[in-house]
Amino acid sequence: MEKGPKLYEGKAKILYETENPDLVIQYFKDDATAFNNQKRGTIINKGIVNNKVSTALFRKVEEAGVKTHLVERLNDREMLVKRLEILPLEVIVRNLVAGTMARRYGLEEGILLKQPVIEFSYKNDALGDPLITIAHVLALGWATKEEIDLLIDATEKVNATLTKFFDEKGFILVDFKLEFGRHKGEILLGDEICQDTMRLWEKETLKKMDKDRFRRDLGGVEDAYNEMCAIVCGTE
Numbered sequence: 001m002e003k004g005p006k007l008y009e010g011k012a013k014i015l016y017e018t019e020n021p022d023l024v025i026q027y028f029k030d031d032a033t034a035f036n037n038q039k040r041g042t043i044i045n046k047g048i049v050n051n052k053v054s055t056a057l058f059r060k061v062e063e064a065g066v067k068t069h070l071v072e073r074l075n076d077r078e079m080l081v082k083r084l085e086i087l088p089l090e091v092i093v094r095n096l097v098a099g100t101m102a103r104r105y106g107l108e109e110g111i112l113l114k115q116p117v118i119e120f121s122y123k124n125d126a127l128g129d130p131l132i133t134i135a136h137v138l139a140l141g142w143a144t145k146e147e148i149d150l151l152i153d154a155t156e157k158v159n160a161t162l163t164k165f166f167d168e169k170g171f172i173l174v175d176f177k178l179e180f181g182r183h184k185g186e187i188l189l190g191d192e193i194c195q196d197t198m199r200l201w202e203k204e205t206l207k208k209m210d211k212d213r214f215r216r217d218l219g220g221v222e223d224a225y226n227e228m229c230a231i232v233c234g235t236e
């Protein structure tokens with residue numbers, strides 16, 4: 001499948017049209033940003049790693065009954081996906097307290113939550129992706145009740161599947177972010193699932209194996225991305 005004109009360029013990915021109006025190519029860049037674009041950098045070969053990891057994790061959640069936009073990984077940096085009308089929401093799942101939740105409520109990172117929390121943010125860089133309630137989403141007509149129910153059910157399945165998968169590999173899935181969209185009237189999981197969008201801690205040492213190494217200048221960023229890629233995808 002050949003790349004057509006550029007459709008959209010984001011912080012970590014570029015979308016290209018294809019000859020099929022229902023399909024687009026998602027190109028994974030090495031660019032890394034954090035804190036709403038205030039910190040910028042490059043993580044060498046991040047695009048290649050994130051494309052591989054996302055493909056493997058999308059396949060895993062598909063097996064658990066979650067429909068995703070993945071069609072196939074085309075090459076190192078390109079994934080063929082179904083075209084989505086993306087909902088303007090970030091769906092965040094938290095199993096342990098970390099990041100924004102720790103800051104917002106003045107809590108220590110690492111507290112195990114009694115039950116997972118699913119929260120929604122309005123995807124808007126200029127506003128800093130503010131927290132939004134389901135009542136707001138429904139009142140604004142950004143999604144229907146049926147779509148929200150479906151999306152929560154899919155999110156719970158993703159959390160159960162990936163928490164178990166990473167636990168068996170020796171890692172804690174602390175939190176992650178999902179994005180969903182509509183394709184021919186159906187809600188599909190879109191975007192990516194990788195170390196840019198998840199917090200993963202090594203169980204024994206609590207070593208951070210994700211983008212927090214870049215956000216917090218912890219060093220060993222590429223090594224952590226490569227190590228998790230080998231664990232998730234096997235060493236091809």
Ligand code: 5GP
Pocket residue numbers: 090092098099100101129175176177196197198199211
């Ligand atoms: P927090 O809200 O604590 O910053 O993030 C919670 C989880 O969602 C983390 O795993 C983080 O990587 C992911 N996340 C939240 N917002 C974004 C975002 O705008 N971009 C990316 N790549 N991940 C996000």
